[in-house]
Amino acid sequence: MIEHPDSREHDHDHQAVPSDPALRVRALESLLVEKGLVDPAALDVLVDLYENKVGPRNGARVVARAWIDPEFKRRLLADGSAAIAELGFSGQQGEKLTVVENTESVHNLIVCTLCSCYPWPLLGLPPIWYKSSAYRARTVIDPRGVLRELGLDVGDDVEVRVWDSNAASRYLVLPEQPRGTETLDEAALAALVTRDAMIGVARIALPGGERS
């Protein structure tokens, strides 16, 4: 999940030497290890967990299952945490998971205005833009403007529901299944589902590149 240095766009990333926080973190970690408070091998396990094991592929499996199995979808919409546990998904920031369904007439969009609440067990850790001040500030007051800026036009006839997830629940958007994908199997459907569609800022693109 760490981007390659060449792909960095933000000014403060252009540093040849380790940035100040990098040095401070190294010093902090070494002190905590010296004090016996932290096992560096445990940190490696945690980094690996959120880089390689817990991520949007989990959420995509949940969405694909909901698309092919109406009974699972019903359970998912009724009690998200219980339904994803059926597929083996659980964990921190997965409590009281609420899944909200996009339809022809309703578009759902998730934000955390106070901080960065996000359904880790299904999507991993949030992308940088999700934690930006501007996304947190603008999404509740101008969701259509934010979506347009991110490349998604929502028609005037569609109701936009913004979910400010800063309390007891975490949220996941169940995107609309693209037309023409009814014959695909679960794995092929899961491969179509993107993280940003499950946050509600993108639609699912069809395999040919066309957007549904």
Place this chain on the structure above:
Amino acid sequence: MNGIHDMGGMHGLGEIGYRPNDVAFHAAWECRVHALVTALAAYGKWRALRPDIEAIPAAEYLRMSYYERWLAALTARIVKSGLASRAELEHGAADPKRGRSAPALTAETAGTVPLQTPRTELAAGAEPRFRVGQRVRGANLNPPTHTRMPRYTRGRVGVVERVRGVFALPDNEVYFRDPKPQHVYLVRFAARELWGAGAAARDSVYIDLWQDYLEPA
């Protein structure tokens, strides 16, 4: 608290910086901070770092990156909780008089503990004060401390969509005060109620609010 972190509805906070396949971390040290927070949280000496993040002075908060805030809050919390002293952090060396601990999270437990869903819902006690479909108003509360009630809901009228169950009140719980278990409600606010006639008529904002944050409308 009426802090800079309570951003919902503000203007002038720069670019979203959206990229379709964006990553979670700018740099390797940020993953390490994330891991350190999880590893040290296992001692149970704090409920959340959010109050410490929110206590960062506004100008600093805006200047810092997301994980710089985590690092500042974690460092503050390490000292306040007594896991390490300010002097140890400044010198980068353990004080031999303070003794050695055993890690709360080991390589074995680090792979499983984060995959356990925390049980945050408490046993139901009193009946919920509000019912589904009832109109409620955000109370005029201005605590100078941690709260999960964003200021944009204050004084605004919404409708209860769901009764979520009973949860500890974060305003108290994060400080280890009386957790005041109470019902949480999913409340729908019409966009026009929050932002006026310029908002789209059919749009709305949904948010979970604790009973203490609400009054009948």
